[in-house]
Structure formats: C-alpha cells, structure tokens
Amino acid sequence: MKSLLVCVSVSNGNTRRVADRMAGVLGAEVVEPEVVDVESLADYDLVGFGSGIYFMAVHPRLWRFVRRLPRGNGIRVFTFFTSGARELPLLGYSRRIRHQLASKGFAVLDSFSCRGLDTVGPLRLFGGVNKGRPNDSDLDRAAAFATRLCERVVRAQSAS
Ligand SMILES: Cc1cc2nc3c(=O)[nH]c(=O)nc-3n(C[C@H](O)[C@H](O)[C@H](O)COP(=O)(O)O)c2cc1C
Numbered sequence: 001m002k003s004l005l006v007c008v009s010v011s012n013g014n015t016r017r018v019a020d021r022m023a024g025v026l027g028a029e030v031v032e033p034e035v036v037d038v039e040s041l042a043d044y045d046l047v048g049f050g051s052g053i054y055f056m057a058v059h060p061r062l063w064r065f066v067r068r069l070p071r072g073n074g075i076r077v078f079t080f081f082t083s084g085a086r087e088l089p090l091l092g093y094s095r096r097i098r099h100q101l102a103s104k105g106f107a108v109l110d111s112f113s114c115r116g117l118d119t120v121g122p123l124r125l126f127g128g129v130n131k132g133r134p135n136d137s138d139l140d141r142a143a144a145f146a147t148r149l150c151e152r153v154v155r156a157q158s159a160s
Pocket residue numbers: 008009010011012013014015016051052053054055056057082083084085086115116117118119120
C-alpha cells in the first residue's frame with residue numbers, strides 16, 4: 001500500500017511526531033505541502049493531511065495546498081490534528097478542511113486528533129499547557145488509528 005502524509009507542524013513539532021508515528025505504521029513518507037506535486041496524489045492508495053490548530057483553524061499552508069488540489073476522483077484520504085484544546089463538535093475547526101476535501105471528490109475516511117504542548121502567547125512563560133503531549137498513549141492511539149485505516153483500505157482494494 002502506498003501512502004503519503006502531508007504535514008504542517010510549525011509550533012512545537014507536535015503534529016510531526018504524530019505524523020512520524022503514523023508513517024511508521026503505513027510505510028509512508030511525511031512531507032511539507034510545498035514539495036508535493038498535486039497531480040501525484042493519484043499515485044497513492046491513502047493520503048493524510050495534518051496540521052496543528054492555530055487561531056481555531058488548520059495552518060494556512062495546508063489550506064492553500066488543499067485548495068490547489070485537482071479533483072480527488074475517490075482517492076482515500078484522512079486528516080489529523082494536534083491542538084491545545086479539545087475540538088468542540090459545533091466549532092469543529094477541522095470540519096471545514098474535511099468538507100473541502102469531500103467536495104473535491106476525495107473519499108474522506110476518518111480524522112485523528114490529540115492534544116499537543118501549547119506554548120502560544122503567555123503560556124510560554126509557564127512552559128505551556130499539555131506538557132509532554134502528544135505522549136506515548138497519544139502516539140499509540142495514532143498508530144492504532146493508522147493500522148485501522150490501513151486494514152480498511154486493503155479490505156476495500158481486495159473487494160474491488
Ligand atoms: C499561534 C498559535 C495559535 C494557536 N491557536 C490555537 C487554537 O485556536 N486552538 C487550540 O486548541 N490550540 C491552539 N494552539 C495550540 C496548538 O494547536 C498546539 O500547540 C499544536 O499541538 C501545535 O502543533 P505543532 O507543534 O505541530 O505546530 C495555538 C498555538 C499557536 C502557536
């Protein structure tokens with residue numbers, strides 16, 4: 001199975017740690033959006049889009065990338081995020097990007113999120129909140145998530 005993880009992790013490397021753990025399970029490469037040829041996504045069986053959450057939104061670089069993508073034609077994708085606070089279902093800062101992917105014709109399978117060390121603004125003075133996150137348990141959860149996705153894609157491919 002050929003997988004790719006597109007990740008923007010600019011604050012503390014939290015999302016990158018999640019991406020690296022998932023990549024280990026999926027045998028995927030982790031890349032920044034700017035190095036991806038958007039036409040090449042069709043070569044992958046599974047593509048992950050990940051970012052930290054900054055001011056209630058995914059990073060603008062990930063947004064720009066998703067906006068540049070051509071039609072998805074059913075390519076299987078997922079999203080993953082780290083944030084300082086738990087995502088509230090109604091505010092749903094990751095919902096918009098999943099909706100955008102779906103409206104371009106990608107098959108959005110699932111989304112993963114966990115807390116990450118948050119050092120925004122004055123929080124830095126106290127060493128931040130969510131110290132040590134993502135922790136081993138978060139990363140194990142990320143690995144289990146990736147395993148489930150991988151099984152799902154393999155099952156779907158062998159059924160078709
Ligand atoms: C400038 C900035 C703005 C942030 N805004 C939010 C926010 O609106 N909601 C939230 O839950 N976390 C917020 N955070 C916390 C980050 O989402 C969290 O630390 C995340 O794990 C950062 O991921 P990264 O280390 O991969 O960049 C913010 C962090 C920074 C640096």
